[in-house]
Every structure is written in C-alpha cells, then in structure tokens.
Amino acid sequence: MYAQLVETGSKKLKTLEEMSPEERAFQERIDAEIKIEAKNWMPDSYRKTLIRQISQHAHSEIVGMLPEGNWVTRAPTLKRKLQLMAKIQDEAGHGLYLYSAMETLGADRDEEIEKLHSGRAKYSSIFNYPTLNWADMGAVGWLVDGAAIVNQVPLQRTSYGPYARAMVRVCKEESFHQRQGYEILLHMMRHGTEAQKEMVQDAINRLWWPALMMFGPSDEHSPNSAQSMAWKIKRHTNDELRQRFIDQTIPQLNVLGCTVPDPDLKWNEETGHYEFGDIQWEEFNRVIQGHGPCNTERLETRRNAIEIGAWVREAAVAHAHKKQQKQAVA
Amino acid sequence: MQKYDELTEFLLRMGDSALVQAQRLCEWTGKAPALEEELALMNVGLDLVGQARNWLDYAAERIGDGHDADSLAYRRDERHFRNLLMVEQPNGDFAVTMLKQFFFDAWQYPMLTQLSKAKDERVAAIATKSLKEVTYHLRRSSEWVERLGDGTEESHQRMVKAIDALWRFSYEFVELSTQEQSLSEAHTIGDISSVATKWQAMVNDVFARATLTVPDAAQPFYLASRDGVHSEHLGFLLAEMQYLQRAHPNASW
Numbered sequence: 001m002y003a004q005l006v007e008t009g010s011k012k013l014k015t016l017e018e019m020s021p022e023e024r025a026f027q028e029r030i031d032a033e034i035k036i037e038a039k040n041w042m043p044d045s046y047r048k049t050l051i052r053q054i055s056q057h058a059h060s061e062i063v064g065m066l067p068e069g070n071w072v073t074r075a076p077t078l079k080r081k082l083q084l085m086a087k088i089q090d091e092a093g094h095g096l097y098l099y100s101a102m103e104t105l106g107a108d109r110d111e112e113i114e115k116l117h118s119g120r121a122k123y124s125s126i127f128n129y130p131t132l133n134w135a136d137m138g139a140v141g142w143l144v145d146g147a148a149i150v151n152q153v154p155l156q157r158t159s160y161g162p163y164a165r166a167m168v169r170v171c172k173e174e175s176f177h178q179r180q181g182y183e184i185l186l187h188m189m190r191h192g193t194e195a196q197k198e199m200v201q202d203a204i205n206r207l208w209w210p211a212l213m214m215f216g217p218s219d220e221h222s223p224n225s226a227q228s229m230a231w232k233i234k235r236h237t238n239d240e241l242r243q244r245f246i247d248q249t250i251p252q253l254n255v256l257g258c259t260v261p262d263p264d265l266k267w268n269e270e271t272g273h274y275e276f277g278d279i280q281w282e283e284f285n286r287v288i289q290g291h292g293p294c295n296t297e298r299l300e301t302r303r304n305a306i307e308i309g310a311w312v313r314e315a316a317v318a319h320a321h322k323k324q325q326k327q328a329v330a
Numbered sequence: 331m332q333k334y335d336e337l338t339e340f341l342l343r344m345g346d347s348a349l350v351q352a353q354r355l356c357e358w359t360g361k362a363p364a365l366e367e368e369l370a371l372m373n374v375g376l377d378l379v380g381q382a383r384n385w386l387d388y389a390a391e392r393i394g395d396g397h398d399a400d401s402l403a404y405r406r407d408e409r410h411f412r413n414l415l416m417v418e419q420p421n422g423d424f425a426v427t428m429l430k431q432f433f434f435d436a437w438q439y440p441m442l443t444q445l446s447k448a449k450d451e452r453v454a455a456i457a458t459k460s461l462k463e464v465t466y467h468l469r470r471s472s473e474w475v476e477r478l479g480d481g482t483e484e485s486h487q488r489m490v491k492a493i494d495a496l497w498r499f500s501y502e503f504v505e506l507s508t509q510e511q512s513l514s515e516a517h518t519i520g521d522i523s524s525v526a527t528k529w530q531a532m533v534n535d536v537f538a539r540a541t542l543t544v545p546d547a548a549q550p551f552y553l554a555s556r557d558g559v560h561s562e563h564l565g566f567l568l569a570e571m572q573y574l575q576r577a578h579p580n581a582s583w
Binding site for chain 2: 078080092099187193313
C-alpha cells in the first residue's frame, strides 16, 4: 500500500547556494546516493515529510486489512481462506515494520495513530471503497497490490535507509499477494460459471479507476513532488508510475479476457504506451477529504478497536509491573 | 442422524473444532486491541484452518463418497458438525476470546501429544505437525489469561464474567465418548484417557497464577456436539461461512 499526497512544506527548491553548510552536505550526500540513517543530520522538513509519508504508508497497511477482513469469514474454500488470512497477517506485519521505521525519525507510534483516528493523518484512498463480492479479493490483490508494488519498488532505493530496507521486505510479500490475487481472478474466468465471470468484471469495473488514483494527483497538480524527488524520497513522478502500471496491467487484463471501464484506452504504437481516459479528480479529492464510500466506517472500526481494547492494554501494563515488582522482591 | 465410523467421527471432531475456532478468530480482523494481536490472532487462526484441512481431508477420504475437505466444511449443516460447543460461542470481549482459546489450547495440547503416538500413521502425522503450532498457541493464550486475570481490577472482573459465561461448556473437554474410549483402548488414536486430567491440571495451574477461581466440574446437559446438538450460535456462523458455496453450488473457486 502507499502514501498519497504527502505535504513537504516547501514551495520551491533551494539552490545549493541558498543552503546552509549542513543542508548542502546533506544534499550532496543524497545526490551521491548515500543513504541517510537515523543518527545523521537531516533538514527538519525532510524529517517531517518522511514521518508523514511513512506513517501514511503504515496507516494504509492497517486500514487496508479491513476491506479484506470483510471477506475472510466468507472465503469460499479453505485454501482461499488460508491465503486471505496469511495476507492480512502480512499486512499487520508491514504496518509494524513501517511504524518502526517511522520511529527511527523520532516520531511516536501512538501519537501518529491518534492523528489517523482524528482524521488529521491520511491513508491510501483505495481503502475507502467497499468490497462487494468475492472477486474483489482477487481484484484487490491484482490491481491494488499491483499499484502498490509499482509505487514501492522504487522506494527500495529511497534515500532514507530504514524506509528503503523496510520496503525490500514489504515488496517481496506484496508481489506474492499480487500473484495470488490474479490467480483468484484467472481461476474464476477459466473455470468459473457465468455468475463468477460477472463478479470478476464487476470487481474490475469498480476498482479500476480507484486503483489508478493510488498514484496520487497528476504531475501538474502535485506541488510536493519536486521537493520529494530532490530529496530522493520519491524516485519517479506520479504520472510516470501510473503509466508504468497501466502498461504492465493491460496485457494481464487481456489474458483474463476482461475489459476496463475506459472507452478511451488505446495502444499508441509511436509512444509505446497505452493512452487512457481522464481520471475523475473530483471523486479523488472527495475521498481523500473523508467523503468516500467507506471513510466513516473504516475510521470508526479502527478507533473502536483501540478504544474498546484500552482495558486490555492497561491490564498488560499492570501485569508487567506486578511481575517486575515480584522479581525485584525475589 | 447419520453417524460415520468411530475414527471418522473423531476426525470430524478434531477438524470441525479447529475450523470453527478459526472462524471465530477471523471475526477479529481489524478489531484487536493492539497491532501485535491482529498478527497473533490471524496467525493462530491460520494454523487452525490448516489443521482443519488436514483432519477433514482424512475424514473425507474415509467417507469416500466424493467428499473433500471443502465439501465437508462448506456443505454440511449444523446438525452434522461435530465441533466442541466451546469454540462456537461468540467472541464477546477479549477476555471471552482468550479464555475460549486457552480452554481449547489446553485440550488440544494433551490430545495432540497422545495422537502423535497413534497407531494410525495419518493421525500421528497430522497430530505431530499440529502439536508444534499448538505449543505456541497454548503459551500465548495461557499468558493472556494470566495477564488479564492478574492485571487490573477491570480485567480481573471481565475474566470472572468470561468464566461464568463459558464454564458450563467445559464438560466436553473432560468427557470421552464410548467410541473415543474404544479408539483409545485400541491405540488407533493413541491413549487419550489422560487428556481430561491434563486439561484440568493446566486450567488449575493457569487460573492459580491468574488469581482466578476454578469452578466445580461442569456437568453434561442437553447440548451434545458429538450428536450435532449445538447451541444456537453455530447456525449463524455456518450461514456466513458457507454462503458462497451454497449460493453457487457448481462453482470452482
């Protein structure tokens, strides 16, 4: 999963001459492709941008458990149930790695989670869409994890070492999820009944545009990209990654024998890329501002989990203290 | 009510119990009190679905009328399920969930230990593999019972309430049917006659550490899961779990 629209707080890039000696040394290190590590000096705005991005990424993993969790009790076979449970478990694990990477920057996990719960921090827009049939489990794996991978593969080379290393582990597991998702759809298309094939096409119709939105606003409306790219937090623009995703996904769609809900999609021989129709940016903006189809439910579920579980965490802490005291006496 | 042979009935009991317990754990997705618990609940559930599949595969082969693990899981109704009453009980709060898990783990552990010595090689193999997983499950659930029982005043009270709600179903952990006794005596499934005392000893030990009181032994009552007489909860659980297979009976997933 991924972070979208990360505020960097900078309107324009500083030239090397405008930088302080520390900033210049930092930028030179970045330009030389040397990883920044937790104890190195870094500009405050680099630190803040990364905290925003990594926490958004971690939140996305956690909220992203919910659309799939919606089907785990209803998975149609034991094998599919096992796969889905393993995937949800991986996602919780990714959330944990990412919160740890974020904490190397001095941020506090509980504080950042509180920002999510109060609506001050974002998570990927895609998880605000409902999962309405079993094929959505395939389409989420194939399209959503697929888009996440295209976003995340370059992040394995992101300039901040702990984030880059977390991404190496995350990407391995995500690729596996994506293949599994595709296999769910392929099986339904090749061996399925008419009703199952309709489920697959319906899932693609509903999730195609939301998956394309996972790459964030188009480059001309992405004011924070330039700074993120100069810091090599980001390695490619939103539009580059979106195009890459479409180019590699359409051939897979053809193998399925399905279509995408885009009448303007066509192959351009000269550019060697697919051309595609206009994205509904109004919808995108509504969703990331909290007004998508499931924003309310997703946040409510997460808030409830933490609020209702407070007594459990308090009990764990109280018990740990008691044990410590007993050991001190003994 | 149709009954299969003794061993097949026993395999269904093991498989159905693991499956229904796992199904309840799935209901926790996204709702656990901490991220680490999301991971752990799913991890335990995953192990249990795997175990269920192994037991049910073997049961299906013995039944031999075209069933497989999936058709046993997804096409039998509640009167044919053999799972323990305990595992079909609703999750309630985290205290109820962890207590159910602990009771089940404390039963599975001695059971699988004995089954791993079964004459029936297939039973022994499944049990040996499952035992590794259940060793971890038991460690985790007994630690939670201790943490919650001997945590705060509130967590202690919640554990007391959970025991009140669940204890009456515990008679099934300590009672062997005559069929199970005969399987046990023949060592087909290993000698499981000591499972009851081991279960009780584990409960006594963990409850003592958790500052909880062990109630008097629960007595059998009207419900009897070996005969498919379940609580009213199981029907809803199966309706949810089985709906796709029931709605699309000829589909392959």
